[in-house]
Amino acid sequence: MSSIKKIAVIGGGISGLLCCYALAVKGFEIILVDNEDFRDIPTNDQRAIVLSEASKIILQSIGLWQKIQPFSIPIKEVWVSEKKVFGRIKFNANELGLGALGWSICAQDLFMIISKAVLEKPNVVLKMKRLFEDFRTSENILSLELVDGSTEQVKNVDFIVGADGFDSKVRRKMRLHVTRKDYNQDAVVGNVVTTVKNTGVAIQKIFQHGSLALIPSGDYHYTFIFIVKKGFFKNYYKNKKALLDLIIELCGFPFGRYCSLEVCHDYSLFGSKVFYRHLKKFALVGNSRGTIHPSTAQGLNLGIRDIDELISLLNSDENFYNKSKVSKSKQFLSSRKSTEIFADLVALFYGERYLTTNFIRRVTIAAVATSRKLRKQFGRIGTGIDYIAR
Ligand SMILES: Cc1cc2nc3c(=O)[nH]c(=O)nc-3n(C[C@H](O)[C@H](O)[C@H](O)COP(=O)(O)OP(=O)(O)OC[C@H]3O[C@@H](n4cnc5c(N)ncnc54)[C@H](O)[C@@H]3O)c2cc1C
Structure with a gap:
């Protein structure tokens, strides 16, 4: 070579x-x-992109992280829960011994x-x-x-x-x-302005028609990403008030009141x-x-x-x-394949609403919420630190 x-x-x-x-x-x-x-x-791509710990270390090695960091917001906690279901996972950077679980930066x-x-x-x-x-x-x-x-x-x-x-x-x-796979879903992405300064908390809420992520993207800004069945947002897309009402219904006011909302883009999802x-x-x-x-x-x-x-x-x-030099299980955990499987499973259990998928999703959320070991394992995949440690 x-x-x-x-x-x-x-x-x-x-x-x-x-x-x-x-x-x-x-x-x-x-x-x-x-x-x-x-x-x-x-x-004009205003959505927040989340870079992982592994990405940070790789970008550092080519001298680019120093230029990116001043524009990025550290995410210290991620809360995952399902509407009307008891229990919430709190992923925390401290638990993994990291300064942040990831960094959000405006795509533009x-x-x-x-x-x-x-x-x-x-x-x-x-x-x-x-x-x-x-x-x-x-x-x-x-x-x-x-x-x-x-x-x-x-x-x-x-x-x-x-x-x-x-x-x-x-x-x-x-x-x-x-x-190829057509997920038969749309992602609708935009930004909201809040009255309380972000403290590095991101939220992921699962609901009947899909999921909503709120990612800090500025001192008083959050990017929202709705992932829903194709066509669900037909009546919502141009209706900012309806979107805001849905965000409030799902998440409440963890970051104070919402002052304004802008929709940036929608994507049809394919894999x-x-x-x-x-x-x-x-x-x-x-x-x-x-x-x-x-x-x-x-x-x-x-x-x-x-x-x-x-x-x-x-x-x-x-x-x-x-x-x-590296055990087979560690090789697998650090591979692209394991992240692809992880993303496929999350997409399946967040997206489908059958008795079995509902049951597995709720049991998994309850198990991860109560087990530090499981939270650490999921956290390692999400941050990519096994790839760096390989
Ligand atoms: C809603 C949403 C949120 C996301 N959030 C995150 C996130 O938080 N974190 C994260 O890590 N990822 C995220 N992603 C994924 C991320 O956006 C993509 O992984 C990334 O944009 C892929 O970039 P790419 O350069 O590989 O592909 P592309 O952006 O598709 O670029 C391909 C390029 O190739 C060019 N091209 C194509 N064919 C030819 C040809 N024959 N000759 C010459 N040029 C050609 C095109 O013009 C284009 O410029 C998100 C994706 C979506 C949809």
Whole structure:
């Protein structure tokens, strides 16, 4: 792997930009390809993204955390409960011996910080408004399609990183098997302003039609994320008062009164599972390597771990794959797979309302609420600290 000099990163979303920056820091020559141009896209994504402890440590290692931290809010506690059901889980950073369970940052700020960092790197060449078309591995020639339908060829590219999202063309080129899932759910995301300054508490409330997360995103700001059955919000979406009433009905006033509410965006939720392996000249990071349900806020965190794993691989870090040093169970707990299974289970038990799923969800919440050991285990998955400790 050490013979690799020039790397093309396909996809300039948040994972692609991060990957591009991390590889540039490590001294590789980078070509960043995107069918849009991240410099033109109006950055109006106001939702809070939660970065985990593992992400913080990885971002620290490439010198980016120092730029992100001033814009981030530490989350010290997460309260999980179900409406009209007794019992509440309180995940607490102290219990895990951490300063915070995660850090919330406005997606727009994160995107700006990473874009700026990429633009400052002299060893990154931008190829914007170009579609990845093909990569001829025998001759190391990358073919890109321009908007007018013509083709541009880039020579001497040693390695391709696919960061081209859910419907990845690079993944197709790698001939990896993928299964897709339509969750048949919408996420409706927005922000509320409160009268009491946040103390680092995030809330997750399960209710009859889905779940609601309230995540601190500023001194007096919270991002709300409703995840509900498709179509449920047809009458709510434009009706701020109805949304606010629903938030009050579910959570009450733990942060004082709500002063104003803005809806930012809605998303149809899809997932993909990829039977993944790195190839000699290809790797995937982010949503192209698997897209998970957002209820555990792990999607980008997994993308950051993919990037870290890729750097270790490109540096021919023997220890990274020296599996004998770590027990099988620890290897599994630190893997992408275990986080994907965790996210799938949470999505299933938060989303479905059958007698059996209701029963399992309520028993699990009661068990985790009363068992410090279980809370620590769930906390370790959520913060990704087993990945760092591997
Ligand atoms: C409601 C919601 C809340 C979330 N909250 C969190 C959270 O709190 N924490 C967290 O970690 N994650 C969270 N996520 C997940 C996170 O948003 C995603 O994991 C992340 O945005 C994925 O980014 P990506 O760069 O991998 O993919 P994308 O954003 O899809 O980027 C793909 C890029 O590739 C480009 N592209 C595609 N095809 C081609 C081609 N052929 N040639 C060239 N370019 C191409 C596209 O233009 C695009 O720029 C959340 C997701 C949702 C929906």
